[in-house]
Amino acid sequence: MTTWPTVTLWVMTTASLHITLITETFPPEINGVANTLGRLCEGLRARGHQVELVRPRQGSDQSRPSDDELLLCRGWPLPGYPGLQWGQSSMHKLLRRWTRQRPDVLYIATEGPLGLSALRAARRLGISVVSGFHTNFQQYSNQYGLSVLSRMVTHYLRWFHNRSTLTLVPSASQRLELERRHFERLGMLSRGVDSQLFHPAKRDNALRESWALNDEQTAVLYVGRLAQEKNLGLLKRCFETLQDTYPMRQMKLIIVGDGPQRAIMEKELPEAIFCGTLRGEELARHYASGDVFLFPSLTETFGNVVLEAMASGLGVVAYDQAAATQHIRHGYNGVLAMPGDENAFCEAANWLLEDAESLRRMRLNARQHASRQGWPAIIEQFEQQLRGVCQGEFVASPLPSTR
Numbered sequence: 001m002t003t004w005p006t007v008t009l010w011v012m013t014t015a016s017l018h019i020t021l022i023t024e025t026f027p028p029e030i031n032g033v034a035n036t037l038g039r040l041c042e043g044l045r046a047r048g049h050q051v052e053l054v055r056p057r058q059g060s061d062q063s064r065p066s067d068d069e070l071l072l073c074r075g076w077p078l079p080g081y082p083g084l085q086w087g088q089s090s091m092h093k094l095l096r097r098w099t100r101q102r103p104d105v106l107y108i109a110t111e112g113p114l115g116l117s118a119l120r121a122a123r124r125l126g127i128s129v130v131s132g133f134h135t136n137f138q139q140y141s142n143q144y145g146l147s148v149l150s151r152m153v154t155h156y157l158r159w160f161h162n163r164s165t166l167t168l169v170p171s172a173s174q175r176l177e178l179e180r181r182h183f184e185r186l187g188m189l190s191r192g193v194d195s196q197l198f199h200p201a202k203r204d205n206a207l208r209e210s211w212a213l214n215d216e217q218t219a220v221l222y223v224g225r226l227a228q229e230k231n232l233g234l235l236k237r238c239f240e241t242l243q244d245t246y247p248m249r250q251m252k253l254i255i256v257g258d259g260p261q262r263a264i265m266e267k268e269l270p271e272a273i274f275c276g277t278l279r280g281e282e283l284a285r286h287y288a289s290g291d292v293f294l295f296p297s298l299t300e301t302f303g304n305v306v307l308e309a310m311a312s313g314l315g316v317v318a319y320d321q322a323a324a325t326q327h328i329r330h331g332y333n334g335v336l337a338m339p340g341d342e343n344a345f346c347e348a349a350n351w352l353l354e355d356a357e358s359l360r361r362m363r364l365n366a367r368q369h370a371s372r373q374g375w376p377a378i379i380e381q382f383e384q385q386l387r388g389v390c391q392g393e394f395v396a397s398p399l400p401s402t403r
Contacts, residue, residue, distance in 0.1 A: 018102070019044060019386060020052040022118040023109040024075075024087050028060070030277055031225070032304040033134045036191055037109055043379030052103060054094070056087040056114065071097060073114055087114025094121040103127055105390050109134055111160045119163060128389045131164040132189075133157075133178065134301055158183055165389045168382075170302035171322045189382055190326065192375035193307040197281070200313035200367055202288035211252050211273055211289075218251035218353065221290035221314065223283070223305045224297065226259035234296035234342050236268055238317070241346040246353060256286055287312035291359075292352060295324070298339055310334065311370035313363045317349045327373070333365035 025031060027038040044051050052068070056075030066072050073090040087110075094117060105128045108115045115131075122129045161167040161183055168189040169175045175186050205215060213219055220242065222235055239253045253272040255265070266274060278286055287293075293309035295318040306323040309316050316334035318324035328334035335352050337344035352359055 016048045016050060017104045017383075017386060017390065018050045018052070019105055019107060020054060020098075020103040020118075021107045021109065022054045022115055024056060024112055024114060025110070026053065026055050028279075029058070030279055032191075032300075032302065033109065035304055036134070039192065039375050040107075040379060040382055043375060044383060047379070047383060049383070054090075054114070054118065068101070075114075086112055089113040089117040091117035091121050094118055095124065098122075098125055098127065105130060105386050107132060107386065108164065111157060116160065119160065123163065129164040130166045130168060130386060130389055131161050133161065133167055133169045133174065133183075154181060166385065168385065171326050173321050173325050174301050187385060189385065190373075190378055191302050191304055191307065191323070192378045193304070193311045193370055193373050195311045195371040195374065197284050198287055198308045198311035198370075199284065200288050200363075202281075202284045202312070204285050204289050207285060207289045211254060213250065213252055218249060218292060219254050219290040220251055220292045220294060221254045221256070221287065221309070222294050223256040223287065223309070224295075226255070226257050226261040226265060228261060229297070229299045230259075230261075231296040231298050232261055232265060234345060235294055236265075237342065238294055238296065238346045238349050239269075239272075242349055242353065245350045249353070254286065254290060256283065284312065287314065290314050291363075292317065292349070294349065295319075296345060307370050307373055310366040311373075313367040315352050315359050315362050316366060317345065317352060319345065327369060328366075331362075333362055333369050335362075 021037065021041055023033070023037050025034045025037070027034050041051050041053065052071065054071045054073065057064075057072040061072060064072065071093070073093065074088045076086045076088065098121060102125070106118060106122050107130050108118050109132045111131075119129060158181060162185075164185075166185050166187050167178075167183060168187050169178060170189060170191055172188065175188060178186055208215065208219060211219060220239055224230055226232065242251060253269060254275065255269075255272055256275045256278050258277045262274065265272070275286060287308060290312070291314065293314040293316045295303065295306055295309070295316065297303065298319060298321070300322045303318070303323040306316060306318055307327060310327065310333065316324070316328060318328065318334065318336060319339045320336040321339050324334070324336055328336055330336045335348040337348045352362070
């Protein structure tokens with residue numbers, strides 16, 4: 001009861017904001033951007049703010065109408081992402097709506113035609129804009145052998161984000177990279193994890209038995225989209241290296257997720273168990289039933305799955321970038337390799353399994369660290385950043401000190 005006067009005082013003295021969030025993806029879609037935006041939207045509403053969501057109409061919306069909290073726009077199918085839509089330019093619709101009901105601030109999470117039309121409409125109406133750098137499109141272009149396109153994408157993204165008052169990035173390494181590319185007015189907004197959902201207590205021996213593993217054997221887990229930009233060739237190579245290094249140890253590769261590379265991977269890894277797309281409690285149960293988590297991606301702006309795996313008590317192997325740089329201390333709560341060094345990645349995974357007691361300690365430390373990375377503090381920081389932009393008080397946050 002003693003906290004109620006404090007809460008009442010906050011409500012009375014802090015004005016709520018009308019915040020508009022523009023995005024191409026949002027729950028129940030399954031990806032890191034959708035998960036982050038769903039958490040931010042839910043958290044801001046819980047703190048008393050009016051949040052308007054602008055996004056493309058998805059197949060699941062059918063005849064759902066727009067309302068004061070949701071504006072649905074037309075979209076195009078997004079190649080390689082079944083069921084998702086790429087939002088069309090909707091400038092005139094946005095101008096009419098925001099002239100009638102003006103937001104205090106926009107948060108533009110995606111830089112496609114819908115985000116661009118929102119940026120142009122906001123500049124015409126004098127509405128403050130915060131943008132989010134959620135996806136490394138320029139690195140994706142390199143992964144698909146389109147280096148010329150990568151340069152064009154980088155030029156466009158810099159032009160886009162430099163027209164907002166503030167651009168939020170999820171990690172110090174991402175911020176440094178963008179600063180080198182002359183992006184301006186960068187701030188940091190990290191990511192959190194639901195450490196009650198993702199919890200070692202969700203470990204399920206019956207699920208492990210369905211994988212033909214007992215509690216003393218090793219489940220090597222991967223969770224993520226099965227696509228070229230995720231560097232999945234290294235996942236195969238690393239698992240085969242583990243099998244060669246520990247021939248007497250029974251282990252299985254468990255793959256959670258779906259995507260255009262799934263059919264190829266099923267042919268190349270016939271002994272692996274492919275679980276498809278999972279969410280909620282079922283996803284948490286699969287995480288907690290694993291032992292080691294391999295994350296070979298080099299294209300992440302953050303990598304929410306790293307924190308989810310740590311919260312679930314897994315030994316994580318990752319490249320020293322994005323979420324891994326921010327949250328893993330090598331040899332203490334996970335293991336790291338220099339970005340792009342595939343031999344070092346495989347050696348790190350081998351070392352992780354070398355000593356059972358060391359692995360047990362790292363898994364405990366991973367859980368303890370992740371349990372302190374909740375969403376409430378991040379949502380509060382996001383609120384302060386939006387309010388600061390509205391009040392003209394924005395100052396780019398300094399980079400955190402290196403560990």
